Amino acid sequence: MKACNKNILKTLALAEEMIELANSGDEDREDVGCGILYGILRDSAYRIKKIAEKEKHAHIEKRKWD
Numbered sequence: 001m002k003a004c005n006k007n008i009l010k011t012l013a014l015a016e017e018m019i020e021l022a023n024s025g026d027e028d029r030e031d032v033g034c035g036i037l038y039g040i041l042r043d044s045a046y047r048i049k050k051i052a053e054k055e056k057h058a059h060i061e062k063r064k065w066d
Helices: 003-028 032-061
Strands: none
Touching: 003 032
16 A cells, blocks of 8 residues: 555544544543633544545545555
8 A cells, every 4th residue: 555545544543533532531521621622622633534535535536545
């Protein structure tokens, strides 16, 4: 597999880890500041995931995914 495609997969895995951390952190938070932090983390993760999935599909369509 090409390095660029490996990096896309790593990015998707990282985004999933960010979502899991945001959910866990939100459950354990003790104040509003942490709620803001985990909300930003979750929002960022979903944005990153969306872009990475778009790139993955673009590579697949162009037959560059191997």
